[in-house]
Amino acid sequence: MTTHTDPGLTQAGSPSAKGRAFEISIAADKALVAEVRHSVRASLTSWDADEIADDMAVVASELASNALKHAGGEATVRLRLTEGQALLEVDDGSARPPVPRRVGADIEEGRGLLLVQALAADWGWRQRASGGKTVWASLSVPAGCPA
Template identity: 40%
Template sequence: MTPVAAPLSAVPSQDGRAFEVAFPPDKVRVAHMRRITRAFLRHEHIDEAVVEDAVLAVSELVSNGVQHGRGELGLRVWCLERGVRVEVRDNNPAPAKLRVAAPDAESGRGLCLVNALAHDWGVSDSGATTWCELGWATC
């Protein structure tokens, strides 16, 4: 799946079930964002398999933002008609890119995981936001 650009101003579902949070680029925030996302999606009665995929995607995208971002990070999660959309803003104009990590590498697999889990994913035109959509049934 090739990432495509999508505007940050994508419209959430009609009922607006979403949250957005800004936070400093600190490794401890990765766990915080996972907990917040899990609690929000369970509150919204999202299927548990989708919740777990979304939490893993949040973990990988926020980790990338902490490592490669510039300044404050932002996480936006919302419930769509048939799934969940996750966006992480890291203010780095260099877009996230899918790469192949060496077998013994300790990092570099985050976007591969997101690519495997997500129905679709991409980077905003500015390069500062990486997004994914999860939950669509595939055949």
């Protein structure tokens, strides 16, 4: 797992909108999903966004797990915190769109995107020009959280 942190991120197209960001590249090892979850929670806590840290950690865990399960290769997880929003993006090598499923009570998996829908203010996906896709989710940051 490789982690890159940029505490002085300036968003493209908005030179005055400073924020915080980090990026993690993970190999096709589901055990690394716990590291993603921990890194997201720890980063948001250190950035004084504790109120959304647990929810975003769940979102990160679900999206990273889906990327490793369905794409079968590496994934890259990015987290950006700007004023008013935390954005998590997960890149993987699969072009297949994410599809939320309704599953029965006796099935142990398949609820990840339903959790993402329930926790996120918004979520979606897009094809990447280089192949694969990016699945993203955003959470609103409560007023008073510094970016």
